[in-house]
Amino acid sequence: MFPLWDRKDRASMASGLEVRVPYADHRIVQYVFNTPWEYKNHDGVVKGLLRDAAKDWLPEDVLARKKSPYPKTHNPAYELIVKQRLAAVLSDSDEPIHQLIDKAAAAQLLGEKSDYGKPWFGQLMAGPQLMAYLLQINFWLKKYEIVIKL
Structure with missing residues (x-):
């Protein structure tokens, strides 16, 4: 795992980026x-x-x-993109995230007005960040073909 960190540091810092490597x-x-x-x-x-x-x-x-945590993204274009992508995921009942979320709460999240001051689970995470988080979980579940046994 350490070579991954080293490579990440060299590649990201050369571009002036701060990047975190997940537990892979x-x-x-x-x-x-x-x-x-x-x-x-x-x-x-x-x-x-x-x-x-x-x-x-x-x-x-x-x-x-x-x-x-990282600072939040306050770009309206970013929010629009994650909102559109999450709406598409929520409209497809075959997406794996449906097994983990409250569909009504997710729909409510999509309909809410931007509130960048509202933290989620102790994070400095507001609506757009939560939407992106849900998209990332869905992507991970699909990519690794995770089967959830409820």
């Missing part, structure tokens, strides 16, 4: 997806499981600091 190993994703919420958020600490896993390697000030 599917076994990590499977493990964390199936881990009970109480472990992931124990004592009300966001990313508690990850922080516990890294406690022997990171200083306390790094372990205890608050999450710092």
